Amino acid sequence: MGDLLYHFTEWLRTTQLVELTLWLSDTSASLWLQTHFWAIPILQCIHILSIAAAFGSILMVSLRLFSLAGTERTMAETERRYIRWIWWSLVMLVVSGSLLVLSEPIRDLINPVFWCKMVGVVLAILASLWFHGRVMRRLAAGGQAGPVIKTGAVLIIVLWCLIMLGGRWIAYAPV
């Protein structure tokens, strides 16, 4: 695994990402973030709080799906309670995450773990669009949650844990 990531990094170093990161690090916005000590910790706090809102909301919707919490509400009521929090947290995550990339372009963009995390993020967004679109419409219309939907709900939680794993390990990538 370490070897694979190492080769991934070597390959990233041959791409045009290198020029992009160098250009990004020289922009005035990036320089401002780099020279203000508390900028990155505060952005990371916003990022963590957004994950808390998104993950907490997704957890509560999934628990309701398995009748493990919130059983006095209908599935549609539960969805209405949390869906805006899920999408707005995702917006906050993308914004704070983009600013974090801007503040440390090389650490993130020339980093295999970062790109693994991005694949996870894209998958999570696609899965959430499916879950909160088609699945929820069916459940709101009185449909039952079958094994596919239930497995999907568990996989979304697992995917978010993997995204958090990636987020933490960006700092420990073998580069």
Added chain:
Amino acid sequence: MYPTPTNIWERIEFSSLGTTIAESTWMFPTLETLHVIALVSVLGTIFVVDLRMLGWTSNKFAVSAVAKDTLPWTWGAFVLAALTGTLLFVSKASSYVGNPYFLWKMGMLTLAGLNMKYFHFMTWRTVEHWDRDASMPVAVKVAAALSIVFWLAVVFFGRAIGFTLGIFGS
């Protein structure tokens, strides 16, 4: 290999548990990852109750019902956060106790706990009078606001530790 401990923190840090975690390449980041997953679960579920107590969300539902839905998960996640946090602490005990942000974080955790205890033993006594109300008594709103403030502070100081370990102490 390790110097003789001169105080309790070094004794903890140089214990076989502490040195095993500190010497491993993967244990510390893995514990951090579990700590993050646990703490976002704690915050995400606690804020659901706090927002209900402020009268901002879920107002159709009783406070006690919202609390019953979330608290088992909050506690489960808190146990995981405390466990992984303790193991992280053991591996760098003397650096952490010398770090003001770590001490502030522990202070904020204590205040969050005291706020919860006070709410549970005092304010909660009259819960049947306001459980289903959309607008909450002042004492309930204050408890919810303090909870949010203390937990935000816990996150901030926790993150600050990671940026200042090299500045304070060894």
